[in-house]
Amino acid sequence: MTEPLVTIVMPAHDVAAYVDEAVTSALRQSWPRLELICVDDGSRDGTAGRLEALAAQWRGPGREMTVLRQANAGAAAARNAGLARARGEYLCLLDADDRLAPDLVARTVGTLAADPALLLAAPLWRYVDEAGRPIGIVSDPGGLRHDAHGLVVRGPLHSATGVTVRAAAARRTGPFDTSLSGCIDLDWFVRLIAGHGAAAAVVPLPLADYRKRGGQITADWRRMEANWTRLLEKMEAAGHGLSARDLRRARARNLIYWASLAYQAGDYPAARRLTAESWALAPGAAARDPLARIRTLAALASLLPPPLHDRLRDRAGRRAHSARSSM
16 A cells, blocks of 8 residues: 655754755655655745755655745744645645654654644654753653643643654644734644644654754743733633633743743743742742743842853853763
8 A cells, every 4th residue: 555645844043054964854754755845935045045045955756845935924923834735645745854763754754644633743843052052951742642631731842853643633723823923833733733632642752853943933021921822711711721720821931931041041030930929829830840940040040140040041041051062
């Protein structure tokens, strides 16, 4: 029996330094029938030229690559343009600065094919630095099966890269919301699952690399908080609002995350305030989460005299770099 066609959709904006790795990781998938649709979202750094050159490598049995170009309209609009051209039975998302393991598509499609109740399958993500070196962090799945509320409360989807969905359900869900400037993917995933009364699965293997680098939308904690609030409003309006208990848990988890973004940006008062609010909302959850404890210690360290805090922060950075170099 012929395996179904899988479409990988990849928006790209000013990622000329990374796009070769992303496209190559898609090309090297073990799945035999793939099309890659790349949408250049008004890049100005040569990304479009790199995509055109890379398309030549996709000539061969079971491989087809299409490059679309549009004026800069944002990630949501670029994803929508790619989805509109997709022909596959399954859709796999890829950010143009990330990478897929060679068996990502095979494992996520296999997970979906084995259970009709699933509409979405996601990997674990290995975090890498700007140069693509592992930084020793793998995403927390929060469980292996989630409903729409679980996607928000437990936060298993750390990225869109590698997330694979059934194309028919995606078309019924509609487009990504172009009015959002953050939580774009999570909003779409929640609508996909909630709108069909279905479930999402996590493949408990680090099958995708998520690159941490400067200038990412997710680095702005204020933007992320505002869009997360908008996501909750949309869920409530659609009749899928969270209970008071789940809302506390979800906000507490996100507050710790936003605190880490504030800390990285040097906004230490905000990092301390957000951390304190998280512990006040759900102290048990924060105490049980190793990453939350680490982020809390970092926020508290910012109360030290600036020279001492700077030395501690620099030392932690050097240790992290040493650990990356030895991997």
